[in-house]
Amino acid sequence: MSVALGAAVSPGRPWLNRRRSFREASAPVAVALVLAAVANLVTGLAGLLGFYLAFVIFFAATSLVFGLRHDKVKAIDKFATAFVVVGFATAFIPWVSILVTLAQKGWPAIYGGYFTNDMSVTGADDDLGMGGLSHAIMGTFLILLVASVIAIPLGILTAAYITEIRGRLSGFVRVMVQSMSGVPSVVAGLFIYATVVSRYQFSGVAGALALAILMLPTIARTAEEVLKLVPEEIRSASYALGASQMATTFRIILPSARSGLITASMLGIARVAGETAPLLLTSFYSAIFSRKLTGEPLASLPMYVFQNFTVGTEHALTRAWGGAFVLLSLILSLFILARFVGGRTNK
Amino acid sequence: MAIAIDSGTASSIERRKISEKRSLGDRVFRRGVTAGALTSFVVMCFIAALLFFRGFEIFRAFGLDFVTTSTWDAADGTIENAKFGVAAMLVGSIVTAVIAMVVAFPFVVASALFLEFYASKKLKFILVSILDLMAAIPSIIYGLWGYLVLMPLAAGWAATINKYLGWIPIFGVEVENFDASPFVSGLVLALMILPIAMSVTREVYSRAPLDQIQAAYALGGSRWGAIRAVVLPFGRSGLVGGMLLGLGRALGETIAVLLTLNLVFEVKFQILASAGGSVASLIASRIGEATPLELKALMAAGLVLFVLTLLVNFGASSIVARAERRVQ
Amino acid sequence: METSQNKTSNPSLFTPGKMPAEMPIGTRSTSLDERMVNMSGLQTKGIHAWFGSHHVLEDISLDFPSNTVTGLIGPSGCGKSTFLRMLNRMHEFIPSASMAGEVFLDGEEIYAADVDVAAIRLQVGMVFQKPNPFPSMTIAENVLAGIKLANIKVKDKDSLLEECLTRAGLWKEVKDRLKLSGASLSGGQQQRLCIARALAVKPKVLLMDEPCSALDPGSTLKIEDTIHELSDTITVVIVTHNMQQAARVSDYCAFFLSDGHPGRIVEADRTDVVFTSPKDQRTADYVQGRFG
Ligand SMILES: Nc1ncnc2c1ncn2[C@@H]1O[C@H](COP(=O)(O)OP(=O)(O)OP(=O)(O)O)[C@@H](O)[C@H]1O
Ligand SMILES: [Mg+2]
Numbered sequence: 003m004s005v006a007l008g009a010a011v012s013p014g015r016p017w018l019n020r021r022r023s024f025r026e027a028s029a030p031v032a033v034a035l036v037l038a039a040v041a042n043l044v045t046g047l048a049g050l051l052g053f054y055l056a057f058v059i060f061f062a063a064t065s066l067v068f069g070l071r072h073d074k075v076k077a078i079d080k081f082a083t084a085f086v087v088v089g090f091a092t093a094f095i096p097w098v099s100i101l102v103t104l105a106q107k108g109w110p111a112i113y114g115g116y117f118t119n120d121m122s123v124t125g126a127d128d129d130l131g132m133g134g135l136s137h138a139i140m141g142t143f144l145i146l147l148v149a150s151v152i153a154i155p156l157g158i159l160t161a162a163y164i165t166e167i168r169g170r171l172s173g174f175v176r177v178m179v180q181s182m183s184g185v186p187s188v189v190a191g192l193f194i195y196a197t198v199v200s201r202y203q204f205s206g207v208a209g210a211l212a213l214a215i216l217m218l219p220t221i222a223r224t225a226e227e228v229l230k231l232v233p234e235e236i237r238s239a240s241y242a243l244g245a246s247q248m249a250t251t252f253r254i255i256l257p258s259a260r261s262g263l264i265t266a267s268m269l270g271i272a273r274v275a276g277e278t279a280p281l282l283l284t285s286f287y288s289a290i291f292s293r294k295l296t297g298e299p300l301a302s303l304p305m306y307v308f309q310n311f312t313v314g315t316e317h318a319l320t321r322a323w324g325g326a327f328v329l330l331s332l333i334l335s336l337f338i339l340a341r342f343v344g345g346r347t348n349k
Numbered sequence: 350m351a352i353a354i355d356s357g358t359a360s361s362i363e364r365r366k367i368s369e370k371r372s373l374g375d376r377v378f379r380r381g382v383t384a385g386a387l388t389s390f391v392v393m394c395f396i397a398a399l400l401f402f403r404g405f406e407i408f409r410a411f412g413l414d415f416v417t418t419s420t421w422d423a424a425d426g427t428i429e430n431a432k433f434g435v436a437a438m439l440v441g442s443i444v445t446a447v448i449a450m451v452v453a454f455p456f457v458v459a460s461a462l463f464l465e466f467y468a469s470k471k472l473k474f475i476l477v478s479i480l481d482l483m484a485a486i487p488s489i490i491y492g493l494w495g496y497l498v499l500m501p502l503a504a505g506w507a508a509t510i511n512k513y514l515g516w517i518p519i520f521g522v523e524v525e526n527f528d529a530s531p532f533v534s535g536l537v538l539a540l541m542i543l544p545i546a547m548s549v550t551r552e553v554y555s556r557a558p559l560d561q562i563q564a565a566y567a568l569g570g571s572r573w574g575a576i577r578a579v580v581l582p583f584g585r586s587g588l589v590g591g592m593l594l595g596l597g598r599a600l601g602e603t604i605a606v607l608l609t610l611n612l613v614f615e616v617k618f619q620i621l622a623s624a625g626g627s628v629a630s631l632i633a634s635r636i637g638e639a640t641p642l643e644l645k646a647l648m649a650a651g652l653v654l655f656v657l658t659l660l661v662n663f664g665a666s667s668i669v670a671r672a673e674r675r676v677q
Numbered sequence: 678m679e680t681s682q683n684k685t686s687n688p689s690l691f692t693p694g695k696m697p698a699e700m701p702i703g704t705r706s707t708s709l710d711e712r713m714v715n716m717s718g719l720q721t722k723g724i725h726a727w728f729g730s731h732h733v734l735e736d737i738s739l740d741f742p743s744n745t746v747t748g749l750i751g752p753s754g755c756g757k758s759t760f761l762r763m764l765n766r767m768h769e770f771i772p773s774a775s776m777a778g779e780v781f782l783d784g785e786e787i788y789a790a791d792v793d794v795a796a797i798r799l800q801v802g803m804v805f806q807k808p809n810p811f812p813s814m815t816i817a818e819n820v821l822a823g824i825k826l827a828n829i830k831v832k833d834k835d836s837l838l839e840e841c842l843t844r845a846g847l848w849k850e851v852k853d854r855l856k857l858s859g860a861s862l863s864g865g866q867q868q869r870l871c872i873a874r875a876l877a878v879k880p881k882v883l884l885m886d887e888p889c890s891a892l893d894p895g896s897t898l899k900i901e902d903t904i905h906e907l908s909d910t911i912t913v914v915i916v917t918h919n920m921q922q923a924a925r926v927s928d929y930c931a932f933f934l935s936d937g938h939p940g941r942i943v944e945a946d947r948t949d950v951v952f953t954s955p956k957d958q959r960t961a962d963y964v965q966g967r968f969g
Contacts, residue, residue: 011723011725011736011777011778012777013725013727013775013776013777014775014776014777015769015774015775015776016776016788016789016790017766017769017788017794019790022790051502072793073828074828075571075574075795075826075827075828076571076795078571078573079571079572079573079574082572082573082576083467083572083573085455085459086459086462086463086466086467087459087463087467088459089455089456089458089459089460089463090456090459090460090463090464092456093456093459093460093543093547096494096499096540097483097486097540099494099498100486100490100491100494100498103494103497103498104490104494107497155385156385156388159381159382159385159386159388160385160386160388160389162382162386163382163383163385163386164386166382167379167382167383167386169379169383171383171386171387174390175386175387175389175390178387178389178390178393179389180662180666181393181659181662181663182389182392182393183662184597184601184658184659184661184662184663185393185396185601185655185658185659186600186601186602186603186629186654186655186658187601187603188601188603188629188632188633188651188654189396189400189601189629189651189654189655189658190396191633192400192632192636192647192648192651193395193396193399193400193651195636196399196400196403196644196648197395197399200644215392218388218389218392219389222389246371246372246374246375246378247371247375247378247379248374248375248377248378251378251382272485273485275487276485276486276487276488276489276490277487277488278487278488278489278603278604279488279603279604279607279629279633282604282633282636283632283633283636304487304489307489307490307493308489308604311492311493311496311608319497322493323493326489326490326493329487329489329490330486330487330490333485333486333487334482334485337481337482337485338482341478470772558809560805560807560809561809561811561812563767563770563805563809564803564805564809564811564871564874565811565822565826566767566770566798567765567767567798567802567803567805567875568798568799568802568822568823568826568827568874568875568878569795569796569798569799569823569826569827569878570795570823570826570827571795571826574826574827575826578811578813578814578822578825578826579811579813582811582812582813583812583813
């Protein structure tokens with residue numbers, strides 16, 4: 003395969019000129035940064051955001067000008083690139099801000115006892131070294147548990163109907179799941195309020211029912227995707243052995259898609275774990291640690307945040323941030339865990 | 350074996366039906382799964398029916414006035430003296446959602462294009478994973494951040510806009526209070542709908558036909574030229590569908606709006622003023638102290654919201670489905 | 678112009694049989710000997726191509742004199758498309774791709790560091806195997822798409838439109854429905870629309886990768902007529918699996934073969950020579966349909 007040339011040829015990529023493209027890309031950025039710094043000092047565009055705004059404006063301008071050194075097409079292309087990159091970067095700023103603020107403002111609320119105390123003897127405005135959110139964690143755990151017990155089997159059954167039974171109603175069921183996923187969370191809460199709460203009491207079970215409504219479509223749709231990935235040969239092989247459809251589904255199909263279904267369930271849980279509006283209408287809030295799912299309001303992390311926010315004093319707000327921090331950590335770990343479990347199956 | 354196709358005999362042959370006799374266990378199993386699959390249908394029907402029947406008295410008493418007037422007064426709890434109208438809330442919901450769409454739109458396009466056509470494969474993978482996580486941030490956190498971090502800033506921006514563009518009616522204000530305005534709420538909602546709208550749009554953009562993109566390049570086009578000529582026209586319906594899905598989310602959003610918007614029962618289009626409406630937030634804010642009659646009015650409002658979001662979501666998903674089908 | 682000396686074991690330099698129409702003198706270059714540099718048209722020198730570590734083309738040196746038609750033939754997978762795409766720098770769209778060697782357009786190295794890729798692609802047009810008009814544009818807009826993309830100022834767009842469609846042999850069929858979508862045409866018409874689109878930016882070279890493989894015999898003949906007419910003013914390089922087509926349309930022919938090795942040129946000569954008295958037995962076998 004070698005060539006009888008004096009010098010061996012080696013593959014190259016003449017179209018990649020890192021240094022040149024770096025120079026071309028950085029020149030407008032550098033000029034815009036300088037101009038923005040000047041504007042930051044002499045005009046009203048003060049502060050970090052003012053600087054960024056000035057930078058964006060100058061960057062668009064410098065991209066255009068630097069492009070015009072070549073021709074109009076290049077100038078427009080450069081301008082478009084600036085728009086796309088800056089647009090994306092700008093969209094990210096608020097999220098960074100959210101995460102940073104959560105960590106910054108939530109951190110002071112967190113101390114050793116934060117996870118073991120409830121708020122039964124501590125007021126929302128009391129010093130930060132007292133009280134905690136053990137009741138909220140327990141409540142969220144119980145509500146999610148009950149909601150999962152209801153929604154996961156139903157979601158998987160829904161998916162199995164579409165992929166295994168393949169009945170006449172498959173299309174209809176899919177449309178229903180789709181529209182159910184668009185139900186506003188407050189409407190789900192209102193529904194449970196009218197059927198359960200108005201007859202009995204605010205309770206954990208009511209909250210779980212509302213969350214189950216919101217969870218079901220996510221699980222059904224993800225599970226359908228997962229079950230579709232089960233190779234058709236596995237089904238045929240099972241039927242060829244004389245297995246019934248029930249045995250095939252429960253013994254062969256669902257187990258072989260197990261980790262995918264776990265991912266689907268975890269995504270469903272993560273999606274509703276932070277829902278506040280439906281819980282405001284169903285399980286409401288209590289400051290006391292409790293494992294009782296019926297007959298009395300039950301605390302939850304989102305409602306803990308909401309409650310402290312409504313109190314609105316300095317310490318209460320810090321507690322709200324602290325609760326938000328714990329809540330988001332919980333949700334993100336669920337997500338990452340779901341990804342991890344799902345990622346392993348794909349291999 | 351010679352096959353003589355003779356229409357006379359062919360039509361007289363009767364095809365056998367393959368009998369599908371299943372065991373008892375399987376029949377029970379199929380019934381059970383079907384029943385489970387119909388849960389979503391049953392729940393949807395229940396929700397619609399319940400909201401309708403509970404709100405029926407309100408609809409009968411107020412008729413169209415319920416969606417065209419804006420007074421919300423439970424009075425002494427009797428239907429004769431009470432007045433319920435959600436016009437201001439409905440208009441407010443739509444106004445904030447539209448602000449969110451307008452603000453989010455350029456970022457949706459820019460981000461989708463960036464991820465598909467500008468970022469390297471590795472960077473794209475990382476960023477998409479992060480975006481998936483951002484989509485999971487619960488609305489209470491958006492509300493908290495929107496109220497405590499964004500609102501002070503956004504009120505300042507609003508004041509600036511008002512100063513220079515105040516002569517345009519929608520940017521005018523009666524009182525110089527820019528807190529908790531539809532503008533602020535709209536910004537928060539824009540952020541909230543960004544991930545979903547972006548991922549739908551990106552999905553459709555990623556299916557833009559490569560051969561046409563290459564044709565654009567082969568004609569001496571720049572990257573932007575190829576995007577303009579091929580990707581944007583191709584992805585238009587995907588973009589519309591993604592934005593509509595976002596609209597559905599924005600219309601139904603409760604807590605984030607409740608925390609960042611001052612609910613006022615008056616139809617207003619001054620988006621910078623500290624007064625707005627939202628059907629979803631109305632329900633959440635009133636239900637605690639509602640009289641039995643007001644509760645019925647809230648159920649009626651819930652039905653209005655339910656139908657509205659259902660329509661928007663339905664339109665959105667059929668547009669997205671069609672955009673995705675067209676490719677195959 | 679006669680065979681240039683080739684230092685490799687592979688006698689692959691193209692042997693053009695007629696003089697190019699003009700020979701500009703004094704074009705800039707340093708790395709090549711004078712005779713090569715002064716030639717107008719397209720030349721490749723020692724081209725190699727890789728996809729990742731997969732070496733798919735080895736030492737391809739060919740000359741495509743101005744205003745000639747060259748056919749590239751060879752079995753599937755021998756690297757014809759890859760080679761063609763290197764001639765207008767479309768190779769680099771594949772992330773794993775790399776290359777070695779040089780390509781000269783009128784004496785200018787198109788892979789040189791300071792070259793504007795878009796300008797190269799404007800001069801070296803391309804027609805793809807599958808017709809790919811822009812479906813969002815009308816027929817007229819499709820033809821003028823390149824003008825718009827490259828922001829070329831044209832005084833009389835209508836006459837350019839008519840000229841390109843006429844040269845592509847499509848004018849009569851579409852002149853009454855220029856406002857219809859480009860996707861509303863038949864496959865053969867779409868392909869001719871793509872040719873018209875490529876012609877509108879006045880390229881010096883037109884690359885065609887199996888332009889007729891998806892078409893019926895009638896459309897194929899029409900496109901071959903088009904190629905004949907184009908060759909008065911444009912250098913055409915066409916990949917084809919159809920030996921009759923290669924014989925009909927091309928002035929020169931290059932036979933590629935990979936055979937488990939990276940693809941290289943077995944024989945390149947005037948078309949009549951390649952088809953009637955090939956020097957290499959494998960060429961004879963291939964053109965007579967005995968393998969490939
Ligand atoms: N995008 C790619 N990535 C990796 N390898 C590729 C790619 N494109 C082509 N190849 C490889 O390069 C070699 C040459 O491919 P090329 O498409 O140039 O062949 P060809 O002669 O045009 O074949 P055909 O006549 O079938 O069109 C083949 O072995 C092919 O597998
Ligand atoms: Mg090919």
